[in-house]
Amino acid sequence: MTTLLDAVREGRMDDIRPLLAPLDRGGRKAALEELKALRKEARGWRWGERTRVRKAILVAGAGCHTGAAGCATWLGARDMRDWVHSPYPWVLEVLGDREPDWLADVARRLAARAVESDAEYRLVEELARRAGCPLPVSDGMVRTWAERVNSSRWQGGAEKPLIDVLRADTRLDVLVPHLLTMPELPPVVAWVDSHSPAGSWPAALTALVAEGLLDRAALLDSCAARLLRGGKPTDLRFCLLVVRRLGPTSGEEAARVADWMAMAADGPSPVAGHAQEVLARLDAQGALSVRQLAEVSGAVLFRTEKKLVRAQLIHLGKVLRRDPSAAEELLPVIADAFGHPDTDAQERALKLAARALPAVSPEVREEAARMASLLAPVHREAARAVFGELLEEAPGVAAYEEILPPPPAPRPLGPPAASVAELTEEVTAALLRSDQEDVTAFERALDGLVRHARTGREELVAALESALAGQWWAKIPRDDADRRMLRGRDGLHLVVASLLGRISRRAVHDGQTRGTATGTCSHAALDAIVHARLWEAAAGIRTGRLPYLLATPTWHTGAIDASELVERLSGYQALDVRAGAVDFAQALLRVRRTGEEEAAERAAALGTAEGDRLAAWLRADEPVATVLPRQVEAEVPVARDWLRQPVTTVRRVLLSTDGNRLVQQKFPRSFHWLGSPHAPLNDRCHHWVVESPHWTAILPEDGETLAAWLLPTVASGVEEQRGTTWLLPALAETGGPAAGAVHLALAYGLGARDAEDRLAAVDALLVLAARDRLDAGLLGGELATLLQRESVKPNRLADAARTAAGTGAYGTVLSFLVPVLPALLARERAPRGLSELLAVAAECAERSGPPRTGPVPGLAETAARGGTTQLVRQAIRLETACRVGTG
Incomplete structure (x- = not known):
């Protein structure tokens, strides 16, 4: 076993199989434990050395696993894929003595994991071949297969027709059906070049149907199901192209009437438009009942797309001319269009209603007249001409009332976290938001860290070290953390790392010095203020001198109540604490200024430099910069x-x-x-x-x-x-x-x-x-x-x-x-x-x-x-x- 581990450490993969051969089940299990420890150790190595050793670890580990599930998990691990040249030929060597059923099980499990490269596809393919089992099919396998097909078209210098490449594939009957069940089609499949649509996947697949290499009914069913299910526009366009190129017969279209009706009702506009055309053809052939026509028309006329609504009304007009007796069922649907937001649709519906009115019962006529109240005022005269005395006179028009949302009320940040446990939860949640999109959570966590670093530092440090042990800065040397913190934009991570001693005092000092940069544009300047606050807090939290931050907002907008800021300054004065320059400057920018003379008087009465500045700032009540x-x-x-x-x-x-x-x-x-x-x-x-x-x-x-x-x-x-x-x-x-x-x-x-x-x-x-x-x-x-x-x-x-x-x-x-x-x-x-x-x-x-x-x-x-x-x-x-x- 020692010789095996030496070979792995030296990356000698040709020696691994001979060294594995004499090991029994217990020996391989012991070797696997050593390999797991080496795998963990290698994570901290340099990239080149890590990659070379990991290849050998992968090969040896595959050979040491005696269970198919464990072997597949080992081979499919994310951290074992960072090589340039594939080690899978050596993997196949060390698995050469396994039973076919065992290899088939590994192949199925690997296929079910994320197959993302040609090398992984070929590994599964070769395992299946050796096991004598069908090729396992999964989303990853099919996606990679499609990319392989696309790449093979360009081998040899000249472009090969797509249909020729697909025709030569013996697994079409397995791969293509799964292709159409994937949540999203592979981009190389879904993309259709408008300049050469004949070379696209839809054209190739329908041509293969004509040649008998693909099942026509299965392809049509898969595309119809995908159109019914919905998805990305490119995927739906692909399926529409396939359906149109297949040219379904009347019988095939009639067998899917329910699907077309659902597409017309709820599908995206291009899909609904095609379904509408199919239903119109079926209706002309007598394959659509009046009840079905009324049902789908009611759904289509509810849609907002003017083109679809207009087409449906035109078709209903043709039906009424062909069969006046259909008016009894169709007029209620037409009357529903009186409430459509498009006034042209209302006008067309009103004209259709006038044509249908003589052929309907009094009850239907009265109901349509009641629906006419939904018509826009511009159509009221025409409605009176159609419905006459049936049209109820509009009641007195009520005074118009504008509907606006209630003015957003300022939401207070609330009291600070009362315990270390509560604060730890808030800090952890804030750190998980890597972009700090929640300003309220960010400000509460920042202020809470400063507060508890003064009153319960030891308990806070212990709680945070346990809760945040998995953060990147807790797992790397401090020099590396210093460099990244100085280079990056790490938000609250910076303050927490400073509290826990994961970055040096020198880095904090340098960060404060660099934080004086003002930026070259508004975006950089505003970001610089946020970073300056963080570096100042990172320095202050190490000493624990600050009782709280002055700039913590009162409300979710970031604004601070002027009286509250005076109270905070008074607290600083009582504790003989000097305000941070950046923190106080941010507080001034946030304080509400208008109508705060009383707060200005109280600030001036403090007799401190900060109190005088706040009083002058409130009394001036001037913008930071005049537009x-x-x-x-x-x-x-x-x-x-x-x-x-x-x-x-x-x-x-x-x-x-x-x-x-x-x-x-x-x-x-x-x-x-x-x-x-x-x-x-x-x-x-x-x-x-x-x-x-x-x-x-x-x-x-x-x-x-x-x-x-x-x-x-x-x-x-x-x-x-x-x-x-x-x-x-x-x-x-x-x-x-x-x-x-x-x-x-x-x-x-x-x-x-x-x-x-x-x-x-x-x-x-x-x-x-x-x-x-x-x-x-x-x-x-x-x-x-x-x-x-x-x-x-x-x-x-x-x-x-x-x-x-x-x-x-x-x-x-x-x-x-x-x-x-x-x-x-x-x-x-x-x-x-x-x-x-x-x-x-x-x-x-x-x-x-x-x-x-x-x-x-x-x-x-x-x-x-x-x-x-x-x-x-x-x-x-x-x-x-x-x-x-x-x-």
Whole structure:
């Protein structure tokens, strides 16, 4: 056994099999224990030496295992896969004397684990071949097989047709059926080149069906089941291509009527559209009953996609012409469309109802008349013409009431952790959030560490050492931890490691020195403040001198109650404790300033330098940096590829900020960027993904300033970036004025390219309105400016406005849309999306009443153009609503 372990340590894999041969079951078990210890030891070695030895450990360990389950676990371990050249040929050698059933069991177990490489696939394949069993199939095996197929097309220099490669594979009948049951198709399978679709997997698979190499019914069933189940758009597109290329017969389509109905009702638009086409064909062939048609029509007409709704109504019209007796069952479904948000769909449904009305019973006719109350006001006259006296007169219109969410109430952080056990739980939870996205949890944990390091240091250290023994900094030499902490952004890990002595005093000193950097852009500057606080806390927690932190927020926004900060300073004075410079500076930025004269008097009465500074800060009640009112148009490079290479430029409207001498002179150097004047894009910024919930918590009372600094980031969402509006809802909760910068940022967010970004902007809009801080005229003016410069597209703004209006805020939405419309209506050529904006405005006016500002300039001229375009129709609708209010 000693000779075997020497061979393993020296990486002599050719010697392993001869050395294993004389060992009996007990000897192999003892050797395996030694190999496990060596495997653990090797984790701390250098990469090259570790890799060489681990190969030998893998081979020897496989040979020492006598059970198939243990061997498969050993071979599939994650930490045994970091080599370049595969050791599996030696593995097969040491397993050469095993029984076929044992090898088959190992192959099945390995296949069930994560097979991620060609080498692992070949290992399972060879084990199955030696065992004489079918190839085990799993997601990993099939994914790797698909990549092998794709790679083999390029062997030999010339591209081979995909169908030729697949045709030569003898395991298609096993691998392809599993391929279509995977949660996600392999990218090499799902991707279809639009320039050469004939060389795609859908084309190859359907061709193999025609050749009899794949079962047609099984392939069709698998694709239909996947379309019914849903999934990634690329996967569904793949299945649709397969189904269309297979060209199901009428009988095959009729056998799956229930599936098509479910797809039409709930499937993504492309899938629902195809199912709708199939059902229309089946109905024309008489394979769909009227009851089934009514059922699926009710579901489709409930969908929001205008194309699907229009197609279904058109088909229902054909059915009514072909079979008037179907009206009895179809009219209730058609009447349900009276409540569809699209007024064109309502109009088409009303015309169909007029055609069906003579053929239905009085009961159905009366029910349809009652449903007509859901029609938009623009269709009321037409509804009266259709239903006559059956149409109930609308009751007196109730006064409109705007529906806004309740203003968000500040949530207090709550009292600090009362015990070490409670604090340990909070710290552990906060550390698990590696990006510290929960500011409340971060601040509570940071303050709790400082508090208990003073009052119960020994108990706290013991509890944390036990709870955090698995953290990376607890398992490496202190010099390595020092280097990483100084280089990285490790958040609370830094403070805890300092408390437990896992980083040196020298590192803490160097970190504080480096923490004076101010950054080159707003993102770096705000991050620098967070890091400076952490390094200062890491230094203070070693001494245990601080009773608590001054900058711990009172509320979840990051704001501090002025009276509470005075009490904290008073406590410092009583204990003769000097405040940390960074901690006190952050506290000043967070304290609520407006209307705090009483707190200012109490602060001044303390007779300390910090008390005097707090009093002066409260009485001045000035922003950290003043946003200049003049907008700046700047040329911004737009990156469109993953290398972030600028390929074009766009003009954006941005804002500048003035300097603050007090911040420059009295605050620590890490805050000096905040007090410097800044013009858009003068700062060097190399950040790609920029997001931190700490930023709004750094300046919770200066939302306007923060909005101006982060405006370039928010504005980038209208072109190429995603996730740029994440801060807008938090920005809407900040204190201080909400003026030009906040409203300009909101305008950019409402026109963002990504739908989720627009949704975040809608949330911010509603919060501002609920807090009575929304200036609709200002927002409308900013939007008009951005639309004029084509920074925001009308169709995206319409989508955001429609979403906001759908919450019940019709008056709010109308108030900022009205200033937007005149310039767009005045254009010689109507911009794309204008009709959608008019439709949203019309719905808002119909529900909330005409705009208070009077007629919209240019609207009457557009409505008078004549014709049946959506632009003219929606202009007429809005003009009518503005003229008669709610009818």
